[in-house]
Amino acid sequence: MLTVLRVHLPSDIPIVGCELTPYVLLRRPDKSATTDDVNESSPIDGHFLRYKWYRIQSDKKVAICNVHPSEQATLQCLGCVKAKIPVSKSYHCSPKCFSDAWQHHRVLHERAASAVNDTGNEEEEIFGRGLASSQSNSNLTSGATPLYPAAVAQRSGGETWFEVGYAKTYTPTADDIGNVLKFECVVVDAETKSPVGHVNTILTSRVIPAPSPTPRRLISVSGVDMMGHLDIDGRTQSVGNFTVLSYNILSDIYALNEVYNYCPTWALSWPYRRQNLLREIVGYRADIVCLQEVQSDHFEEFFSPELDKHGYQALFKRKTAEVFTGNVNTIDGCATFFRRDRFSHVKKYEVEFNKAAQSLTDAVVPTPQRKTALNRLVKDNVALIVVLEAKFGNQGVDNPGKRQLVCVANTHVNIHQELKDVKVWQVHTLLKGLEKIAASADIPMLVCGDFNSVPGSAPHALLALGKVDPMHPELAVDPLNILRPATKLTHQLPLVSAYSSFARVGAAVGFEQHRRRMDPSTNEPLFTNCTRDFIGTLDYIFYSADSLTVESLLELLDEDSLRKDTALPSPEWSSDHIALLAEFRCKPRTRR
DSSP states (O other): OOOEEEEEOOSSSSTTTSSOOOOEEEEEESSSOOOOOOOOOOOOTTTEEEEEEEEEEEOOOBBOOOOSSSSSSOEEEHHHHHTTOOOGGGGGGSSHHHHHHHHHHHHHHHHHHTTTTTTOOOOOGGGGEOOOOOGGGGGGGTEEESSSSSOOTTTSSSSEEEEESSSSSSSOGGBBSSSSSEEEEEEEEEOOOOOEEEEEEEEEEBEEEOOOOOOOOEEEEGGGOOOEOOOOOOOOOOOOEEEEEEEEEOGGOOTTTTTTTOHHHHHSHHHHHHHHHHHHHHHHTTTTEEEEEEEEHHHIIHHHHHHHHTTTTEEEEEOOHHHHHHSSGOOOOEEEEEEETEEEEEEEEEEEEHHHHHHHHHHHHHGGGGGHHHHHHHHEEEEEEEEEEEOOOOOOSSSSOOOEEEEEEEEOOOOOOOOOOHHHHHHHHHHHHHHHHHHHSSOEEEEEOOOOOOSSSHHHHHHHHSSSTTTOOOGGGOOOOOOSSSOOOOOOOOOEEEEGHHTTTTTTTTHHHHHHHHETTTEEEESEOOOOOEEEEEEEEEEEEEEEEEEEOOOOOOHHHHHTTSSSSSSSSSSSSSOOOEEEEEEOOOOO
């Protein structure tokens, strides 16, 4: 007979919208162990497993801290209550929590005051008050208005159980917030349908809401006369405009607790992060999406099918595996998605820098040194280049019947900082390939990705300026002589960084906060990667300035607001990078 040996959850903190899948270990009749599901339609030895999920609602309601959603609140901000800010935002788990969050929390009050034209509330309203103890907090109130509605069927001093699921996997809903979930697993006789043996149960922590970061807005940069804030969800996209998103989503194999120990374990888990990332990506409604650090299994099992539901076609290039030593199914790569109603797929090019390294060493490195050279150059990095044809047009009568093509490159350059020569070589190799494509067709170029290179570095200079100063200090690191002469490090593509467009409107009224988030010496964002040990810009969207113009950009994030949780990733933002998004307009072509 089947026997349940063990039942547990990878994380016992359930989050709304994030699937819970318990680990159930079984012993088969032949004494072997398995984690396979045994359902009623395929019993083993006349037995199968039956699952049930319950929501346990207590008479004693609890408030949840809005900063640390896994903690019970003990403090409520009166300023939030009087300003009619959503009550969930008013709760804090301790005076220290309230104090630490104050500089960010006060923004809620400022926005509320601005919305009602500053009613002149006194400062004393902004202090927190303690909540009643757990023995008497079942009637938490704001004035005479209950903060929580009465439960559907309460029993005084007791608990009410609601059956909410009958499968092995359960996804918590908003109705579960603040309540404990119970999972039951039992072996059932297939003939009598009666339970056999012990009922195995586990209890979760209280369900917490999925943290919702403040939405990022699109900022128009097409001219002072058109300046403003555009709501992504509510924008009306011009016929010939399109948006491009670039985002390193942090592969699960790199999201290690010892590296990101400042991020709560539940918020670092893949079941939570994948749902949070999906909500964010879909929310941007980009026409073209370039993701880096997408694991092969996650592309096949999650991102491709999920984004397909939202109208995207998917293309993927996995990193090569000469260096990678783990499970080949978990190796990451670059994934490019595009809206089927906006674009159609014309051609796909795959760049494997390992193959380019082999060709280079065969051509220029003496035979005795080739193994050493390959050990330095072979790093598994790749690029995915996709040529798309727009299903929209803005050429009008100037180009009747002319196809509007766009070439999108998506890459992730080697991370190792000591291999500066390898970074430059990889970027140069990619650009020379793009030059060949540009020479074969009149086509705008978009070059997106995580280049693991800060503004002013040699790779960035090559991208932004089309060349590298021969005296650039990073060119001194060239043990294989692959960067010499430095005059060969050039390209003819008219590339410009999309986010440098903030510079041309930086002096306009209303752009002060965006200017503060840019580096005036490089005209690039102050950061796109923010961890405990590093903050800086590594990600870019470059475009052909002769055929495209930037209409708007996704606003950047503020370092202070991210540092309240130490760094990225956090419960709100599920990668250590931030997403970049630009809206482009195709320039009318000149007749030839």
